[in-house]
Amino acid sequence: MQHLTGLVVFTDLDGTLLDHDDYSWEAARPALTRLRENDIPVLAISSKTLAELHALNARHHLFAGLIGENGGAIEINGDMRQLGPQTATIDAARDEIAKTVSVPVAGFRTSTAAEIAKATGLPLADAALAGQRNCSDPLIWQPPRADIDQAGNIAREFGLKLVKGGRFYTLCGETDKGSAMQTALMMLQETGKLPQSRAAITTIALGDSPNDAGMLAHADIAVQIPVKHGPVPQLDLGGKTARLAPKPGPAGWNIMINSILDDLSQTPTSITKAR
Ligand SMILES: [Mg+2]
Incomplete structure (x- = not known):
């Protein structure tokens, strides 16, 4: 599993990991299990408050870190940092x-x-x-x-x-999900959950709406989850392109994470063999 080291996943919740209508993440369970088995941290990054994210995580134990209020407040391993205004x-x-x-x-x-x-x-x-x-x-x-x-x-x-x-x-304030992601990476490096060298880290980010654009623009691998009802928004990622999931919500999340992990875990030898 050498090729799956240094990975970290940042995900929006509403409409991305959580279904737009019933807030279920059940369809993403296979990918979430695979991430856990490979010790890949998943961070929630949402407009919800840290208190709301805590309650969600206490029930489901999905996240290694919580980023609330659209990037304004971060909590990792009991360490809380407020990037937003006082x-x-x-x-x-x-x-x-x-x-x-x-x-x-x-x-x-x-x-x-x-x-x-x-x-x-x-x-x-x-x-x-x-x-x-x-x-x-x-x-x-x-x-x-x-x-x-x-x-x-x-x-x-x-x-x-x-x-x-x-x-x-x-x-x-002026905080956004993209800058919160940078701080969260540093905090994860401090806790030893990620390699010290940024070059050894691969960030994957998933989101569905314009307030996720900053996060997707900063990610090494950006995934746009299509909205369930209505047109898919054109996100401004500063010239970068996101991979568009084939399905909305947690079903699309599951497909994309599995396919990214498949790609990244293929060794050069197995690619040669496949040909
Ligand atoms: Mg959303």
């Missing part, structure tokens, strides 16, 4: 927005689990985990246009930005 900066900016705009403003950080559950539709226990945020805060408010503009300006004054997601405007 929590106090997020709180100060949100408080300033709340004082300035014309409508009431709460953040997940200032809301109860029941309030977050009401705003998101999440079950209460999951809402509590979603509220444990380090470096980003989705706002709960009903703003007119002028308030959104004003809040964006205040965010910038604090060195932050206000990003519109699927349902919420989120106060966050």
Whole structure:
């Protein structure tokens, strides 16, 4: 198994390792088992909070490292590093927005689990985990246009930005999954889980959406998982191309990881034999 040393896998969760509709990773079990048998670390890299990722990993034991809040917070082997803005900066900016705009403003950080559950539709226990945020805060408010503009300006004054997601405007910093991946690699090298030389490491990254582009652009082997419903987005990988999985979600994940491991574990001798 000499050819499978120095490998590390970074994966997005929603729509990538987890099915878009039922959040199951079952279809990826064969590839995950193969990665485990070969001692290849898998890291989750997601918009979820570290608390949410912890809960997922406590149930399923899939990941050697957790990267939450879109690259803002990393935890490997009990070592936590916050790449995103300081929590106090997020709180100060949100408080300033709340004082300035014309409508009431709460953040997940200032809301109860029941309030977050009401705003998101999440079950209460999951809402509590979603509220444990380090470096980003989705706002709960009903703003007119002028308030959104004003809040964006205040965010910038604090060195932050206000990003519109699927349902919420989120106060966050400039972190991205690509730079978090570089730091996580260093942390894995420090723990001895990866070789000290970057040249001896091969990174594989899998993602499905534009916020995965930075991670895919930094990977040695980039895999785009097609979205389950709707068109496959064109990701800007800075001139690099990703391999497109033939199926969405964990089924595509399984096929691609198995095929990459097949390629990498073929010795020159066996290739010669195959010919
Ligand atoms: Mg995704």
